[in-house]
Amino acid sequence: MSFNTFGQMFRVTTWGESHGPAIGCTVDGCPPGLPLTEADLQPWLDARKPGQNKFTTQRREDDLVRILSGTFQGLTTGTPIQLMIENTDQRSKDYGDIAQSFRPGHADITYHQKYGLRDPRGGGRSSARETASRVAAGGVARVALAALVPGLKITGYMVQMGARAIDRARFDADQIARNPFWCPDPVAATDWATYLDDLRKSHNSVGAVIEVTATGVPPGLGAPLYGKLDADLAAAMMSINAVKGVEIGEGMASAALTGVENADEIRMGPKGPEFLSNHAGGILGGISTGQPVVVRFAVKPTSSILTPRRTITTAGDEIDLVTKGRHDPCVGIRAVPVGEAMLACVLLDHVLRDRAQTGGQRGQIG
Amino acid sequence: MSFNTFGQMFRVTTWGESHGPAIGCTVDGCPPGLPLTEADLQPWLDARKPGQNKFTTQRREDDLVRILSGTFQGLTTGTPIQLMIENTDQRSKDYGDIAQSFRPGHADITYHQKYGLRDPRGGGRSSARETASRVAAGGVARVALAALVPGLKITGYMVQMGARAIDRARFDADQIARNPFWCPDPVAATDWATYLDDLRKSHNSVGAVIEVTATGVPPGLGAPLYGKLDADLAAAMMSINAVKGVEIGEGMASAALTGVENADEIRMGPKGPEFLSNHAGGILGGISTGQPVVVRFAVKPTSSILTPRRTITTAGDEIDLVTKGRHDPCVGIRAVPVGEAMLACVLLDHVLRDRAQTGGQRGQIG
């Protein structure tokens, strides 16, 4: 991974700033002959877009994606696919007052130090708006995965808001789309609504934990030792704005397990090996096992809050700063479709890389 | 990152299997004119090598590293540095009985499925023995960092064994080298010794959490959005054997914080900006802030245990397997120098990448 490109065979290069004329990405290496139109991508963008309820920023963006290249008569041609999303609601005046100061928790100060200047309008390049490009690229990846790995299914949801985790016993996948939090536990969803409303009203924000899973993943994806599937997933998720931790399977909790507990024992099932548990999160030695791939990541609380925080200006003056504007009280909510998109991109990249080296053939068992 | 290479400008390509004639790595992109001999690397390898006490595998390896290229008269020449470590204690007979079965928790089954065959001797390529090459490469990175970023200091230590975490109030860096666990809390170290001895005797093993930090890191390292410093660190740590989770700063715990709590407020100090806290772990927007870079990762319990576990053979037969051999009851112990090495390599890579783009110049404040 380098600069603004991720992936090796399925490569995505994103570009654009929050308040420039447009954002977008180039998707390179997509298999040819796949049906692809804007209608395949728009639903994923609609799921991520802001302004849909009181829990996300009230910035209004249609987030209409256009395909500028790489398809002909509705089919991918194997050449680079350019996806562009115009920025329409750019209220730069909201941000003018913070051009000369560094918002705590934001990238303002680091961009300034590294580059000597920065685009302060809406966070510029470091804005979460960039994730729309990831979601669009993820839509392309999903189309390719549907063709190459039928049955593969990606699901993302929030499992924790603040210190309030879901009850796994109440996990119901059908609930995910029925509340504004992508929460699979209806009781938690109700609780979070009240909790987040209170936080918002008190000019505060909160973090979250997102889990994204893939079922139907074939065994054999991942290129040890430095193209391990889990290593690439870790980089992909950590590259999302505000993410501070990534876990595979048991994740950090694996430290507290003993070897006897942690061993995912194996038996033969009717179609091949079956694991009796999935502490590994579907990945052993950097290679997929065929079990569900389970990734979690923590999103820190939104840094833009109406409570004043101490900071400095570019001139070195000490000030108290209130970040006005239209901000999500829990930016983790909108990270759910982004995590799904990154998982889709990484899995497709590894499907292509695997068939490069092995031709997709698998070692026999039994 | 791709296959067996990591890094962009400081690139490390590792090779070798646990029981082949040798392992090693090629270090490419190292700055020229740096003093480098085997004596600069050997201490780091000695710290990692097995057989030093009863808590690590009794395999006896001298782990003597040889520099085969890339230096002349004790100075780096800018050409690739080949580091080779011969394997001397290869008791393959220990492993012969598991060639046709898949050890639970190991990469046996995934390598078999992906490649159709595997080198079963000591885990072959997926053995933790490969990490010796990382430690050697990290030694080169340290030499370069010492020249390019004087004052940068890397420290690694174990903060949790099983469910037993250190008490941060007792943190004493001087303790780290004084116990076999790289533990900064002397009370925890004593406790862990008893705990681990009991686990070992009961044919069990346990996981751990390692923390590696770097102080004296200049601001401005990291290339958003897909070469973010934290994304590269996440990939680097997740690529280490048995790692299942990676955290930066607050990590997964950031989910439970509010925005008011999480904001690292900024004041002006005598030499520039100073942060009043470091929830960010020294990285904002993928770029270093100048504060200590703090990375943690969880290592799962050693999968090779003397307690029988259910599994299958390549023929599909169901068996109970005991993994004999000489294994660490807590493989996390030896991951400490490995984590330090990976941090050194990633930081140097980003120092070089940063000066490529910016020339190392920094934006002024005040």
Place this chain on the structure above:
Amino acid sequence: MSFNTFGQMFRVTTWGESHGPAIGCTVDGCPPGLPLTEADLQPWLDARKPGQNKFTTQRREDDLVRILSGTFQGLTTGTPIQLMIENTDQRSKDYGDIAQSFRPGHADITYHQKYGLRDPRGGGRSSARETASRVAAGGVARVALAALVPGLKITGYMVQMGARAIDRARFDADQIARNPFWCPDPVAATDWATYLDDLRKSHNSVGAVIEVTATGVPPGLGAPLYGKLDADLAAAMMSINAVKGVEIGEGMASAALTGVENADEIRMGPKGPEFLSNHAGGILGGISTGQPVVVRFAVKPTSSILTPRRTITTAGDEIDLVTKGRHDPCVGIRAVPVGEAMLACVLLDHVLRDRAQTGGQRGQIG
């Protein structure tokens, strides 16, 4: 180099088809703080654009480039620069009749075989129209080179049309911009005008040799052994449409030299080493010497001609094909600004890569 991206630190990813809505490129890794507006790029695009005289295609394109990202208040920010050029004169009807047949000398048949389908409108992705993106990216590279290597100067010109070479004794750099062929020899330019007009009228076309040079190149650029400056230049030039050969310095003619003749002898000048000749074309061992970098490449004759040629259809039927449309009788003419752009991009990439590894320091002589 991979797929649609070239460069390592200064990376250009191009996208777009001849008759799609737009073409463009993402320029990643550009140093920050450089003055950059569309006005810096447009002159280079104007030099390349079609329809300027009877010797180039009569397709009318304004080739107006827009900067969609990566600058703020007229300065580069260090984030990806998106350059977009809308296609305005897309007479697809000109090409409709060749959608089901393979034009000899074109990529029609290979795209069809590789991808199973292709965008036949104007050659789709394989059209020379893509080179406008390269020229735009080259404009960015020139801005950066002007800041980082003051005095570096890139000059491109045609040295041979068909079998008719210029007379080097008449070389006059001031002539290059004064004729439609970028020809430094006014006598040859006059001769070529008549020659090419006759060819065009006889429904034929012809090849050319282009030379691009850079003076003021510092010594030390180039990363042996597989990032050699000459190897990267060879790939860059060979990637231009219709190029079939690339030479550095003496090029293919070096085969006929003896070692005594070929040695570029060295003396000390007032400012450092001076070479008494430049058979090497400014590159030794893959690294620049400080002498002018001299690259030549051959462009094959335009494959689209009005003379019928035998070919087949996608159905396998044998036909005689005349390629109608608006075509350059010597596509090499418009390759001159493209070669200059590629040289600028490669040189900047190596300037950045060199300062990554060496910090730009040079070994002393004398």
Place this chain on the structure above:
Amino acid sequence: MSFNTFGQMFRVTTWGESHGPAIGCTVDGCPPGLPLTEADLQPWLDARKPGQNKFTTQRREDDLVRILSGTFQGLTTGTPIQLMIENTDQRSKDYGDIAQSFRPGHADITYHQKYGLRDPRGGGRSSARETASRVAAGGVARVALAALVPGLKITGYMVQMGARAIDRARFDADQIARNPFWCPDPVAATDWATYLDDLRKSHNSVGAVIEVTATGVPPGLGAPLYGKLDADLAAAMMSINAVKGVEIGEGMASAALTGVENADEIRMGPKGPEFLSNHAGGILGGISTGQPVVVRFAVKPTSSILTPRRTITTAGDEIDLVTKGRHDPCVGIRAVPVGEAMLACVLLDHVLRDRAQTGGQRGQIG
């Protein structure tokens, strides 16, 4: 391509200096399950090795290659293959006197300027000795090609020594192995023997042109626009020591052709499309056509000659230098197996990359 690695999916990283303890390379991304032992590689190294007749350097090297990793029980495992060749005949004293001076035509001065120091023993890293690693890697590529593309055949030969070209009418592939020049024209071979002997005795050297071809190449290899097959071949050949020009098909001569002449017309044959000529050298739009791939490159005359040449020392003193030692009067001779090896590596890389994106499926014709 970057620094000391080439290839994308089949990646080769070389290391080592002429007079260090060993040279070698890491081959990464090789398909698993292929039969591979040293016996598969040694013949290619034997073909390249020095000291076999009076026309090549009298340095005596056994060039015995060892496989240190990546195979198990004689089969590739899919993990990195380390190939090592020990240097046994390192007469460093031959080179001691040139440590402080720059041999004209050599990389001495550029390495010194870039890195500030260099390994002067035998040219260090810039020695043609490095090409032994390429030949070894090429041997691995040939094994994989034999399995993946049965019938693909690579042939290299010399077509010109000095100004003396072969007569294509006398081309006889069986002659290639029967003379020390890999010359397919027996008359030319006899002539060259006398010519080169005279040159050698007169303390001079001469250049050459090598042609390498591949038949049985499937259509569809090559990834436009910056992973074009011809662009990758150009970089690969130009990266070989002393190469100054690369041609595909007609190469530089294509400039002198008209469009009518250059069109490779197409008819339907019994098995698919057939081209009536091959000016394109088997590549259109960067993608293989199925015709023979034809690459030529020019090797400059050996720079190490016994005739004194003017140069300077590191102290800036002007001297006349005679390069003693054991040198090939025509280094192009030994470039023949190197060119073959690079062609093998590039073709395999593209076979793997193609099947990553397309699965190896081809568009139908007829």
